[in-house]
Amino acid sequence: MALVHAVIALALIEFFVFGALVGRARALYKVEAPAVTGHPLFERYYRVHYNTMEQLVCFVPGMLLFGSYVSATGAAVLGLVFIAGRILYLRGYVADPKKRGAGFGISALPVMILLLGGLGGALASLLQ
Numbered sequence: 816m817a818l819v820h821a822v823i824a825l826a827l828i829e830f831f832v833f834g835a836l837v838g839r840a841r842a843l844y845k846v847e848a849p850a851v852t853g854h855p856l857f858e859r860y861y862r863v864h865y866n867t868m869e870q871l872v873c874f875v876p877g878m879l880l881f882g883s884y885v886s887a888t889g890a891a892v893l894g895l896v897f898i899a900g901r902i903l904y905l906r907g908y909v910a911d912p913k914k915r916g917a918g919f920g921i922s923a924l925p926v927m928i929l930l931l932g933g934l935g936g937a938l939a940s941l942l943q
Contacts, residue, residue, distance in 0.1 A: 816883070818887055818888065818891040819878055819879065819882035819887050819890045819891055819894070821891075822878065822890070822891045822894035822895060822898070823875055823878055823879075825894075825895075825898055826871065826874060826894060826897065826898050826901075827871070829867075829898055829901060830864070830867050830871060833860075833863055833864040833901075834864055836860050836863075836864070837857075837860045837861050837864045840854075840856060840857040840860040841857060844856060844857040856909065859909045860909060862908065863904060863905045863908050863909065866904070867901055867904075870901070870922060870923070870926060873926050874894075874897055874925075874926050876930075876933075877926055877929030877930040877933055878890050878893075878894050878929055880929065880934070880937060881893070881928075881929040881930075881932045881933040883933070883936070884932075884935075884936025884937050884940060885933065885935075885936045889932075893925040893928055893929055894925070894929075896922075896924075896925045897922045897925045897926060898922075899921065899922075900918050900919070900920070900921030900922025900923075901918065901922050902918070903917060903921055904918025904919050904921075904922055905918070906918070
């Protein structure tokens with residue numbers, strides 16, 4: 816499970832970096848706190864950060880469930896795909912919000928696999 820925990824830490828570090836990018840955009844585009852609207856590029860960075868937080872709510876427990884009941888290595892690989900997907904999501908969304916789809920899909924699919932696999936593993940464990 817150490818590998819699962821390491822990948823979760825990487826995802827949280829990525830989230831922290833996305834937050835720093837929001838802070839930088841806030842300063843660059845002069846969007847004073849607590850405002851969350853203003854310059855379109857600031858808003859894109861903000862949405863990427865917020866959407867990533869929404870995904871982490873399912874990602875982290877999904878990683879732990881899948882890693883415990885199915886495969887720690889599989890969970891880690893899916894977690895790395897999630898992290899890469901979030902980077903693509905950031906790049907696409909900031910360039911043009913219409914280009915966020917691929918990154919979203921690449922990061923959302925592993926989350927669904929982790930959750931469904933973790934649920935299946937937990938139910939199988941109950942039936943033993």
